[in-house]
Amino acid sequence: MRRVDPAKIPAWLGPLPAFSRDRLEERFNGGDLLLVLQADDPLAVAHAARMLERDLRSFAELKWVQQGFRQARGSEATGTTMRNLMGQVDGTVNPDPAADDFAGLVWCDGSAAGESWLANGSAFVLRRTRMELDTWDQVDRPGREQTIGRTLADGAPLSGGDEHTPSDFDAKNALGLPLIPSFSHIARARSTDPNERIFRRGMNYDDGTEAGLLFACYQRDPLKQFVPIQQRLDELDLLNEWITHTGSAVFAILPGFTPDTPLGASLLA
Amino acid sequence: MRRVDPAKIPAWLGPLPAFSRDRLEERFNGGDLLLVLQADDPLAVAHAARMLERDLRSFAELKWVQQGFRQARGSEATGTTMRNLMGQVDGTVNPDPAADDFAGLVWCDGSAAGESWLANGSAFVLRRTRMELDTWDQVDRPGREQTIGRTLADGAPLSGGDEHTPSDFDAKNALGLPLIPSFSHIARARSTDPNERIFRRGMNYDDGTEAGLLFACYQRDPLKQFVPIQQRLDELDLLNEWITHTGSAVFAILPGFTPDTPLGASLLA
Numbered sequence: 001m002r003r004v005d006p007a008k009i010p011a012w013l014g015p016l017p018a019f020s021r022d023r024l025e026e027r028f029n030g031g032d033l034l035l036v037l038q039a040d041d042p043l044a045v046a047h048a049a050r051m052l053e054r055d056l057r058s059f060a061e062l063k064w065v066q067q068g069f070r071q072a073r074g075s076e077a078t079g080t081t082m083r084n085l086m087g088q089v090d091g092t093v094n095p096d097p098a099a100d101d102f103a104g105l106v107w108c109d110g111s112a113a114g115e116s117w118l119a120n121g122s123a124f125v126l127r128r129t130r131m132e133l134d135t136w137d138q139v140d141r142p143g144r145e146q147t148i149g150r151t152l153a154d155g156a157p158l159s160g161g162d163e164h165t166p167s168d169f170d171a172k173n174a175l176g177l178p179l180i181p182s183f184s185h186i187a188r189a190r191s192t193d194p195n196e197r198i199f200r201r202g203m204n205y206d207d208g209t210e211a212g213l214l215f216a217c218y219q220r221d222p223l224k225q226f227v228p229i230q231q232r233l234d235e236l237d238l239l240n241e242w243i244t245h246t247g248s249a250v251f252a253i254l255p256g257f258t259p260d261t262p263l264g265a266s267l268l269a
Numbered sequence: 270m271r272r273v274d275p276a277k278i279p280a281w282l283g284p285l286p287a288f289s290r291d292r293l294e295e296r297f298n299g300g301d302l303l304l305v306l307q308a309d310d311p312l313a314v315a316h317a318a319r320m321l322e323r324d325l326r327s328f329a330e331l332k333w334v335q336q337g338f339r340q341a342r343g344s345e346a347t348g349t350t351m352r353n354l355m356g357q358v359d360g361t362v363n364p365d366p367a368a369d370d371f372a373g374l375v376w377c378d379g380s381a382a383g384e385s386w387l388a389n390g391s392a393f394v395l396r397r398t399r400m401e402l403d404t405w406d407q408v409d410r411p412g413r414e415q416t417i418g419r420t421l422a423d424g425a426p427l428s429g430g431d432e433h434t435p436s437d438f439d440a441k442n443a444l445g446l447p448l449i450p451s452f453s454h455i456a457r458a459r460s461t462d463p464n465e466r467i468f469r470r471g472m473n474y475d476d477g478t479e480a481g482l483l484f485a486c487y488q489r490d491p492l493k494q495f496v497p498i499q500q501r502l503d504e505l506d507l508l509n510e511w512i513t514h515t516g517s518a519v520f521a522i523l524p525g526f527t528p529d530t531p532l533g534a535s536l537l538a
Contacts, residue, residue, distance in 0.1 A: 042338040065477030208334030
């Protein structure tokens with residue numbers, strides 16, 4: 001069996017630091033090899049997953065499968081931000097792949113210790129996040145909106161504007177109270193450090209008895225980008241009343257491939 | 270607790286007769302109340318299911334949830350017959366809702382014993398049908414096509430034509446052998462009795478460890494329509510090598526409703 005060269009292990013490649021509110025279940029944690037299969041058509045995904053699992057079976061065993069979904073293509077205009085099962089617009093403040101700072105946030109450049117093989121790869125964090133939807137239903141609309149800091153209707157920040165208007169965390173109402181509560185999810189998640197951002201690609205899940213979000217994000221370094229955000233949320237976030245992290249995993253995402261450079265060539269060279 | 274009037278129980282409303290090849294698991298069997306939720310968008314289905322389950326919780330408990338899928342709208346031309354996880358076009362010979370004989374096959378007319386409340390309702394049969402896809406993969410294309418009696422490419426019967434060409438079970442090749450094998454699935458499923466037909470609305474399922482078809486059909490009387498078909502298949506069908514029925518249920522489907530006639534009015538009157 002081939003052992004991994006310690007010089008090829010990035011500092012962030014391992015379990016995340018413990019968060020006080022985590023209630024992780026081993027059946028949803030970790031793993032050695034991640035396959036992310038996404039498509040508009042569930043039949044194509046099912047077939048591809050089965051073919052890959054079959055081809056892997058001689059040298060790997062299945063630890064977990066977590067199936068997710070988003071709104072079907074065509075049910076909303078293309079480019080519409082997804083909604084999660086709480087009904088919220090989820091993923092508004094995401095780095096724009098066309099923006100100048102996207103590469104530095106999401107793609108590794110191969111310069112960090114242990115990452116020589118990861119240039120143009122990325123780091124992936126998966127957090128299975130159960131939602132307590134029954135009690136969430138009991139919260140009225142203002143309560144839900146203040147928990148998040150955005151309107152339910154269109155995801156606009158409570159400081160005004162539309163979904164993509166920047167949030168004004170200093171804006172106050174006539175009583176002098178912040179329009180976006182200080183303990184709201186978006187107020188706690190935000191950072192003044194422009195490097196402390198992640199590229200989210202979450203999926204809803206509902207296995208018939210439990211539902212929530214397969215929170216997923218890509219970044220260059222989870223310890224510098226995801227972890228400080230999650231530490232703030234773990235410490236204080238109105239949303240914590242209705243969510244519980246029940247699974248957690250970190251994976252390195254290999255650089256892409258070409259006919260001349262197969263997947264994983266930089267790691268196995 | 271309200272008891273059901275025995276005069277309101279159709280003869281077919283209960284477990285199906287035993288089939289020799291069934292390997293039923295109680296966790297997928299039966300139940301008192303069925304909700305079928307279908308939509309193009311999985312987010313809408315998840316939300317509706319949760320709202321209904323919540324509203325039912327004070328007087329019912331969940332026995333099972335079986336989640337299915339078909340090809341996403343837009344991935345094939347509208348009206349294309351579904352494919353199942355074996356890759357087959359599945360559901361070609363289905364009664365046409367626009368045809369004159371559809372109502373008599375699918376909708377109850379209220380005249381049979383115990384069915385006075387079921388005029389314009391229907392009978393629903395669900396069969397959870399696990400597929401042995403690993404061994405199915407080992408069968409070559411001619412073997413798969415002869416098992417079903419149709420081509421994989423477009424579902425045309427092996428006697429020729431296209432998907433909707435009627436099967437010619439008498440057609441023979443140069444050696445005098447039937448083009449559609451006598452033990453193939455379509456040869457065994459067919460009946461010369463035009464009343465022995467069902468309206469299929471199956472869905473694929475894949476829970477990550479097991480996959481197959483949630484075979485579902487509507488008919489006026491399962492004992493006269495579904496059961497004789499399934500008895501023939503149970504007795505002999507090349508496809509049996511790769512499928513196992515692991516769940517079974519029969520439900521009465523209430524007639525539709527109007528603002529003046531709520532759902533179930535004819536039963537509870």
